[in-house]
Amino acid sequence: MIEYIELEEKIKSSKFDNCYVFCGADEALMKEKVKAIHGKVLQGAFADLNYMQFDGLTADMEAVVNxxxxxxxMDEKKVVVVFRATFLGEGEDRDSAKKYAAxxxxxxxxxxxxxxxxxxVFENDxxxxxxxxxxxxxxxxVVKFDKLKGFNLEKKVKSMFEEKGKNIGKIELKLFCDNLENNMHIVQNEVEKLCTYAYDREITKEDILLMLPQKSDNDIFNLVDTISQxxxxxxxxxxNELIFKGEKVPYILYMVERQFNLILQLKYGLEEGKNKDALAKELKxxxxxxEKMIAQSRKFTMKGIKKAVQYCLNTEEALKSSSVNSKTEMELLILNTITA
Structure with missing residues (x-):
């Protein structure tokens, strides 16, 4: 098993294996390397005709093998890709077993x-x-795509700016990387946005702070706050914005459930006469x-927040079934908690 960085070096040197299995939590990085292999191997007029992709959730493996x-x-090589190959996970249902065997x-x-x-694509890191x-x-x-961190992340992001014809200073680069979610879909969008905003001048710290989006934790707080309203x-x-940013539904549910549980504990604490400082220390x-969550907790009744926690548990149970649509289940959770 090799790491993403080693694969990148092999592609640069045009050293290709016959078969690849990519796995990891960052789908954007995987797609980028698929595109890089495709671009290196298939460069002729018939490149598009020699590239095929299949959805692993619905594909007939006989068609894939064919x-x-x-x-x-009219070329020496072709590239065939199976994305969303969930049959490579730990699941043991009959369909997955059949696809894996093939x-x-x-x-x-x-x-x-x-x-x-x-x-x-892994569900989480x-x-x-x-x-x-x-x-x-x-x-x-087999290539494992761990999320890039530290120097490797900064090096990758710097190259993305350079591809757009933009230089970015070391301090500005670190500020950008430290304050952005480590998801390449989001990083690509934010690089594009920042380059467009700065246009023909140097990128400044003020530009970065102005243009960076809120992190997912803030989005979860806002989601629960909007439910309370x-x-x-x-x-x-x-x-929808969280899902677009690349957050997995199970993680969103986990964070929403955590938020509701904290609100429930805050309400119990307030009823017992505890103040903000005591609650902050107790709940870390x-x-x-x-203080913000105490204000949020006052928008819910005790009965309503208990129901919200139970709805989260019900949704968690429902998501364990492969037959449900995870996004629809989250929408139902929102509707149920709003009417609780």
């Missing part, structure tokens, strides 16, 4: 003219490569955040 086996059109068998003796890529992925290491190049449309807009909250 696409790999079919010779390229690709596992194919990559034992893959077509030499095809570069076959599968990628599986804590998830590890599954036993299924580890079994494929002897047959394919019974503003359905605005709450759903915030939910920043005093300023604690």
């Amino acid at each position: 696409a790999c086996e079919t010779i390229p059109f 690709v596992s068998k194919y990559i034992e003796n893959p077509a030499s003219h095809c570069i076959f890529i599968m990628y599986h 804590r998830e590890k490569p599954s036993s299924k992925i580890k079994k494929l290491e002897k047959k394919a190049c 019974k503003k359905v449309e605005k709450a759903i807009d915030i939910l 909250l920043n005093p300023y955040i604690c």
